[in-house]
Amino acid sequence: MPQQRCTGGEALALGALASGIHTASSYPGSPSSEVMEALIASSAGSHLQLSWASNERVALEVAIGASIAGRRALVCTKSVGLNVMLDPLMTLNLTPVRGGLVVILGDDPGGYGSQNDQDTRLIASMAEVPMLEPSTPAEAVVMIHDAFEQSEQFGLPVIVRETRSFAESSGLVEVPPLPSDPVNLGFERERWRFVPVPSNVVAKHRALHERLATFASWAEKSSYVKIIGEGDRAIIATGSALMKLRDVLGSSLPPGLRLVSLGVIHPLPEEALGQLMATVSEVLVLEETEPFVERQLKAIAHDHASGVRISGKLTGLLQPEGELFRWQITRALASWFPGFDWPEHFVPERESDERPPKRGYCSGCRYDEVLDLIDEVGRAIPSQPILVGDPGCLVTVAHRLDAKYAIGSAIAVAAGMAEAGVDEKVIALFGDSAFFHSALPALCHAVVRRSPILMVVLDNRSTLTSGDQPHPGTGRDAFGQTVPRLNLEQIASACGVENVRTVSLDDRSTLENVLRDAWLRQEPALVVVEILTPRDAQG
Numbered sequence: 084m085p086q087q088r089c090t091g092g093e094a095l096a097l098g099a100l101a102s103g104i105h106t107a108s109s110y111p112g113s114p115s116s117e118v119m120e121a122l123i124a125s126s127a128g129s130h131l132q133l134s135w136a137s138n139e140r141v142a143l144e145v146a147i148g149a150s151i152a153g154r155r156a157l158v159c160t161k162s163v164g165l166n167v168m169l170d171p172l173m174t175l176n177l178t179p180v181r182g183g184l185v186v187i188l189g190d191d192p193g194g195y196g197s198q199n200d201q202d203t204r205l206i207a208s209m210a211e212v213p214m215l216e217p218s219t220p221a222e223a224v225v226m227i228h229d230a231f232e233q234s235e236q237f238g239l240p241v242i243v244r245e246t247r248s249f250a251e252s253s254g255l256v257e258v259p260p261l262p263s264d265p266v267n268l269g270f271e272r273e274r275w276r277f278v279p280v281p282s283n284v285v286a287k288h289r290a291l292h293e294r295l296a297t298f299a300s301w302a303e304k305s306s307y308v309k310i311i312g313e314g315d316r317a318i319i320a321t322g323s324a325l326m327k328l329r330d331v332l333g334s335s336l337p338p339g340l341r342l343v344s345l346g347v348i349h350p351l352p353e354e355a356l357g358q359l360m361a362t363v364s365e366v367l368v369l370e371e372t373e374p375f376v377e378r379q380l381k382a383i384a385h386d387h388a389s390g391v392r393i394s395g396k397l398t399g400l401l402q403p404e405g406e407l408f409r410w411q412i413t414r415a416l417a418s419w420f421p422g423f424d425w426p427e428h429f430v431p432e433r434e435s436d437e438r439p440p441k442r443g444y445c446s447g448c449r450y451d452e453v454l455d456l457i458d459e460v461g462r463a464i465p466s467q468p469i470l471v472g473d474p475g476c477l478v479t480v481a482h483r484l485d486a487k488y489a490i491g492s493a494i495a496v497a498a499g500m501a502e503a504g505v506d507e508k509v510i511a512l513f514g515d516s517a518f519f520h521s522a523l524p525a526l527c528h529a530v531v532r533r534s535p536i537l538m539v540v541l542d543n544r545s546t547l548t549s550g551d552q553p554h555p556g557t558g559r560d561a562f563g564q565t566v567p568r569l570n571l572e573q574i575a576s577a578c579g580v581e582n583v584r585t586v587s588l589d590d591r592s593t594l595e596n597v598l599r600d601a602w603l604r605q606e607p608a609l610v611v612v613e614i615l616t617p618r619d620a621q622g
Contacts, residue, residue, distance in 0.1 A: 088253055089253065089254070089256050090253050092117030101228055102231040103265050103266035104155045104265060105266065106133075110135065110142055111546045112163070114247040115161050119133065122157075138167055138520040139158075140170065143175070147175055150180045153271070154266065158185070162203045163199065172212065175240055176239070177290075178278075180234060181270075186212075187227075190203050190245070200405060202371070204375045207244075211291055211295060213237075214348040214349040215230055216244040216346055217249070218321070220254040226346065238294055244322065246323045299353070311341070311342050315339060316341065316364065316420060317343055318343065318366075319368050320344065325369070331429060337423045340420065351379050353386075357384070360384050366391055366392070367415065369407065370407075400418060406437070408437050410429040450541055454470070466508050467507060469486075470486075471493045472484040472513065473487065473514060474487065474488075475516065491513070491522040492521075493522070493538075494511045495529075497509040502534055510537045511537070512539050515545075515556050520554075527579070529607045530578060535605045539610050542614060556568060556569050556571055572585045584611070585611040586613065598610060
């Protein structure tokens, strides 16, 4: 097969295309957006159903529908996005999928583009959904294909995890042939298969455990547990941690040491790992971020290899927060495997070399101007407002906010504060993408409760922070084609907000008057601030 150099994200997209997907859906979020962008950019992608959904839950539900219809479907999400789609995921696991359904999960150790430092592998365990994690782009191409095959064989959705380091890595991959047509198993009506209800949920849960057990049997014999070297000590590494370890080790493995590449994260291949640990005295676990595998290995060792000593984050050898850097691996190895002259290629002083480059999506952001104007209005009233924001573009002015939680949360948090009786005016600030993502239910709450809050939508007509992807209010689809553009002001009015105005940020005098009028109202008011973006200026 021909070879080409791919990033980790591009390799995942290539594997999905080679698997014969028909549908791919996502809400923008780094580091998983690159997979969707690669699908959209590919010539094969133009013949597929590719969409940027209004939120992650919708993205998963679109994929569920395609799977029921017998098509292979892909969902791309970042860590906090999996939180949003958890509700349908926790019933999808009970209904055996028809067309293969794979979720590419982008975790962000270090929180470079996220509001938390979440390790989403723990959710896969709770959701009882299999999870795989590639360590190289070459492995990713093959792993995605296997994930679709196993999804259909065992009737399970499969999560394939990537991290930011993996997404930005690059390597040569074998380019598999692309199918001429997407896989089509066809729709097949089967009573109760896709309908979990109280009367059958326990039986479905039991059947889920049986399917997971058969998946675990496959994992025991899969190629995703690789062992090289011989010796009394073993390093078990997963995903990008393995890639970083190889950089530290160089071209050779020290004598007396075994290296285990572990690509099956949940359920762990217990027999294979138990047999390994029974033949060594020491095990070091390298993973990002929480000691997820390490904890499970201790339980496996209890049954299979009680004498083995397992080291890692639980023993303090490595930290369980943030990204795992190569210099940390070097120091851990020097302590755990003394006597070997470990090369000092990686040192703390060069940690910044490993950190991801900052994106330029937010350059020229004008949100500071909006907050400056709010401050001016407050001084004139006079009043000092409480500013509650959303993640996303508002990260550029985060130092000026009083609170910021999840996307779409600003309105409800602001309403809660106002209803608690704070004296100051509470202003909820959020973007146009967040409006469609999950702000609307909170807006309805504020209307019904008549919460005296001011809602300010910062409308740059884009999901700009993650790469300028469209949403229902942009008027364009994933391929840049013109589609209906939903109007924020009309939607807010239809939801019962009586005081709604749309004003350009460039019309500062009008905007100042509109903000002052909305500020003084003792009922919900919403101002849409249209902000000229670099794309608008060019177009």
